[in-house]
Amino acid sequence: MNIALIAHDKKKDDLVQFAVAYKDIFAGHSLFATGTTGKRISEATGLDIHRFQSGPLGGDQEIGAMIAKNQMDAIFFFRDPLTAQPHEPDVSALLRLCDVYSIPLATNMGTAEVLIKGMEEGHLDWRKIAKEKTNERID
């Protein structure tokens, strides 16, 4: 599955810690991230991560584009709810697209634990079927 990892600055330590803890699960998937988050996680874990632009420079939008093309299966986006972001419209757009396309989205550590354990147990396997259906429509 294609998985996106994103964290605002004050939440980056949390997401790095989470990625270290669940490195073995993440290693079995294709990983994508916004620029700085991806750099921090790959340095800490050695995981191979495709890095987009930094969030304020369009990284959230690049991940949003993958969602719109049915190419993203789950998002771990540790948001900072206490700090204004210069690119707030991009953040909202990304969250909105997750809801438009029913893409599982964890915005904090509590939900992230449930999501990754669900992934491990195969509860996201329906995404494979959803993607096959889209590909059929494109063909």
Ligand SMILES: O=C(CO)COP(=O)(O)O
């Ligand atoms: O701002 C972000 C998400 O909105 C994250 O971007 P960085 O990973 O580049 O810091």
